[in-house]
Amino acid sequence: MTSQDVRKQFLDFFASNGHLIVPSAPIVLKDDPTLMFNNSGMAQFKEYFLGNATPKSNRIADTQKCLRVSGKHNDLEDVGFDTYHHTMFEMLGNWSFGDYFKKEAINWAWQLLTEVYKIPKENLYVSVFEGNPDENVPFDQEAWDIWKELIDEDRIILGNKKDNFWEMGDQGPCGPCSEIHVDIRSAEEKALVSGKSLVNNDHPQVVEIWNNVFMEFNRKADGSLEKLPAQHVDTGMGFERLCMALQGKTSNYDTDVFTPLIEKVEQITGLKYTSNEVLNISEEQNKTNIAIRVVVDHVRAVAFAIADGQLPSNTGAGYVIRRILRRAIRYGFTFLNTKEPFINQLVAVLANQMGEFFPEIKSQQQLVTNVIREEEASFLRTLDQGLQLLENVVADTKGATVSGAKAFELYDTFGFPIDLTALILREKGFELDEAGFNAAMQEQKNRSRAASEVSTEDWSVLIPGNVETFVGYDQSESDVKITRIRKVDSKKDGILYQIVLDNTPFYPEGGGQVGDKGTLFSANETIEIIDTKKENNLILHFAKKLPENVNAGFTAKVNQDLRSLSSRNHSATHLMHQALRSILGTHVEQKGSLVNPNYLRFDFSHFAKMTESELQQVEDFVNTRIQEQLPLIERRNIPFAQAVQEGAMALFGEKYGDEVRAIKFGESMELCGGIHVKNTAEIWHFKIVSEGAVAAGIRRIEAITSDAVKAHFASYENTLNEVKTALKNPQDILKAVHSMQEENAKLAKQIEALVKDKVKNLKASLIAEIQEINGIQFLAKQVDLNPEGAKDLAYELGNLGNNLFLVLATADEEKPMLTCYISKELVAEKNLNAGQVVRELGKFIQGGGGGQPFFATAGGKNVAGIQQALEKAIEFVK
Structure with a gap:
């Protein structure tokens, strides 16, 4: 049975039992601040379990892309070493x-x-929650009695809270669960040891495949449990493990979920992967197997994350994706001998394999390939740089143990993997101070944890059962009642209060647009709303204090000035998207955006830097649409399929409902939930401020509109007037600037000639000052030259003969610079290195530098340290 058959039969079975089949939500979550990634099947249904929304069907089935690499559910370090853990x-x-x-x-x-699926009953075990008296949760008698009718009692296992009580988080819906485990060992192994004793004991062939969670309770902030108003079922079956059981394998990686990817890695590297059936493999082969498992697992996680709109970066979810990819790259680098990008070649295999059921990986294949290739090339350069830096660390190490703090600096600052550091050090006969490294790592984690620490109280519900309505498309002010409140205390923001209203004109952050700000006011008081966000289908209004009387009637009023500026930038984003597709081609797709009152930022797929002409065409296109005074045509609650059929742009990685909102200005039509102008004339003018690369195949434009454009032009006019004044108010400013440039060029040539004369004169006088020490011609001297002149002088002196060790210091414009020249004979015979010399001497001028073994320079900021550096130089030849 192929993996495609396994997936299809699951969905067909539940469809035949009255379940609505829904597509997988994106792997990257954009509207749930409590999670970075979809880490379980239920994440996209949280709002239903919490009672904040009504599902389109009371019975649903799906297959969900999940990612577990951060927070509570973190499987990353297990991946590759065993046969059944995965990132995605x-x-x-x-x-x-x-x-x-x-x-x-x-x-x-x-x-x-x-x-x-016809799994033999004798291969299955089930578990039931044993109860927890401390939390007043009884033994799950009901589940036990149901299982007794289906399976022998000796195959039913009592499970503790850790294994058989599922919780969404520290707070929220939870309940007992009943797991199903499969024993896929050989008959001989089963005869020796009972499978029952191996359940939940990390045996690679006795694994959990299905978990049935029975949501009965709500976990409150104080840890207590209360009954939910309705009982829910949440089940999850591991697709990869199920395929392993059904295909008669003892490793997930031996199934057709992974074998096409493994075969491609074998083809690229020339190395062979041995299946889990092979016994007594060598240590070297085991390392190869682990590395290949890491690569084929990680490429799936990274590829689907990028396809869903999350690019690798240095912060947040993007950093997690970059970290996964870099782990794969370094395993390839160290154990598969891959010194060139290769993981990107696996994307085509993945798209062919999974594209039918997950079309996003097919449609975004080229982008995903480009991004991964560029990330690989970048990190391989980092590895080369790290190797050089590690060489320097080793050279500076006294004794046989390298400082853990230094190793952590390589890891933290340059991304150089600690396991690779340890491996290289062992090869060189050095040890790593692992305790020091771990201490530095823990210190950083503590700082990070302290910075992100958040405690959230339970909701205090003032009006039960209310379904909040958003009225912000039609009004910026509304009479409201507070329906629930809670207090949130974080290290980052301090104490804030989240307020939910029965209706609200405040737009919650989403679709790239920032949340509205404004006020809640009554006859007696005014509360400032500093931000608005959405969480689990609730619109949360953030305030630094609560009203004295939370039961009073209020008016919610949006700061219309800020909203108006944001709406102009948002509408301009749509027009710019249309312009880019018209001018650059229809391959352009939005990959991210930020819309706030000050400016707009727009990330899009494109393969090359935009030319000045293209940027001007985009500006002209948008400004023409503004001048045409196009009215907003807004259509709400239209079927998704109909909107797309009529030409509306839908963005990959966004989660759309069955009914959507379409925004149209002329020929521009997009699905969008944001706030827009009523007419493009309100935008006034559009100006691109910058264009640059974000990642391979992804460009970013920052632009301004309206008041910001007026301020921009006013600033340029002020600058122009200042230039005019500095040039003594010439009639033709451009001609005056050109004249100044020509004069400067002439003066530069004259200075260059004077420096050359000075170098010749100095050369003659310095030859007499060279002294011989231990057969080495030595000179350390401060000279009155610029750095370029010092370089020329060093080479002039170096050409006179062999065995020269020269250090020149300059202080041109009060900027100290050390220049070191060492004859190549000395580099080879005496093991002297100019790069090491300037790094050591650079400390005295509070700087550093580097270069080649025979020539290097170091800049600094302490002119007073020059003399000490020159005095220290003699020690290298003594």
Whole structure:
């Protein structure tokens, strides 16, 4: 049974049992501040479990792309070393929202596994929650009784809270669960050891494949549990592990989920992967196997994240994706001998393999390939740089142990992997101070944890059952009542209060547009709203204090000045998107945006730097649409398929409902939930400020409109007037500037000639000052030259003969510079290195530098340290 068959049969089975089949949500979460990534099948349904929204069906089934590499669920360091952990995995799931419960969920699970997939019953074990008296949660008698009708009692295991009680987080819906484990060991192994004893003991062939969670409780901030108003079922079955069991394998990596990728790696590297069936493999082969498993696992996570709109970066979710990819690169670099980018070649295999069910990987294939290739090339350069820096660390190390703090600096500042550092040091006969490294790492983690620490109280519900409505498209002011409040205390922002209203004109951050600011006011008081966000389908208004009377009637009023500026930038973004597709081509797609009152930022797919002409064409295109005074045509609640069919742009990585909102200005039509101008004339004018690269194949434009353009032009006019004054008010400013440039060029040539004469004169006088020490011609001297002149002088003196060790110091414009020249004979015979010399002497001028073994320079900022540096130079030849 192929993996495609396994997936299809699961969905067909639940469709036949009244479940609506829905597509996977994006792997990257953009509207849930509590999660970076979709780390479980239920993440996209949180708002239903919390009662903040109504599902389109009470029975749903799907397969969800999941990523577990950060926070509580972190499998990253296990990946590659065992055969069943993954960063990205598929979670097959069926859901009941207040409909069926334990009996149906358990019976369907058993029927699918034993009758449809035909897994032998004697290979299965199940677990039931044993209860927890401390939290007043009883033994799950109901689940036990249902399982007794299906399986022998000796195959039912009692599980503790860790294994058999599922929680969304520290707070929120939770409940007991019933896991199903499969034993895929050989008959001989089963005869020796009972599978029951191996359940939940990390045995690679006795693994959990399905978890049925019965959501009955809500975990409050104080840790107590309360019954939910409705009972829900949340199940998750590991697709990769299920394929392993059904395809008769003992490793997920031996299934057709991974074998096409492994075969491609073998083809690229010329190395062979041995399946889990092979016994007694060598240590070298085991390292190869681990590296290949790391690469084929990680490319899936990275490729799907990029396809869903998350580019590698140095912060947040982008940093996690970059870290996963770099882990794959360094395993290839160290154990597969790949010194050139190669992981990007796996994307085509992945697209061919999974593109039918996950079309985003097919449609974004070229972009994903380009981004991964550029990331690989960049990190391989970093590895080369790190190797050189490690050489310097080793050279400066006294004794046989390299400082853990130095190793951490390489890791933290340059991204050089610690395991690679340790490996290279061992090869050179050095040890790593691992305790020092771990201490530095822990210190950084503590700082990071302290900075992000957040404590959230339970919601205090003032008006139960209210469904909040957003009225901000039509009005910026509304009479409201507060329905719930809670307090949030974070290291970053201090104490804030989150307020939910029965209706609100405040736009919550989303679609790139920042959240509205404004006020809540009554007859007696005014509360400032400093931000608005959305979480689990609730619009949260952030305030630094609560009203004295939270039950009073209020008016919610948006800061219309800020909103108006944001709306102009947002509408300009749509027009610019249309312009880019018209001028550069339809390959252009939005890959990210930021819209606030001050400016707009727009990331888009394009393969080359835009020319000045193209940028001007984009500006002209947008400004023409502004001058045409195009009215906003807004269509709400139209079917998604209809909107796309009519030409609306839908963005990859965004989660759209069955009904959407379409925004149209002339020929520009996009699906968008943001706030827009009523007419393009309100934008006034559009001006591009900058254009540059974000990643391979991704460009970024920053632009301004309206008041910001007026300020921009006013600033340019002021600068022009200042230039005019400095040039003594010439009639033709451009002609005056050209004249000044020509005069400067002539003066520069004269200075260059004078410096050359000075170098010749100095050369003659310095030859007499060279002294011989231990057979080495030595000179350390400060000279009155600029750095370029000192370089010329060094080479002039170096050409006179062999065995010269020269250090020249300059202080041109009060900027100290050391120049070191060492004859190549000395570099070879005496193991002297100009780069090491200037790094050591550079400390005295509070600077540093480097270069080649025979010539190097170091700049600094302490002129007073020059003399000490020159006095120290003699020690290198003594």
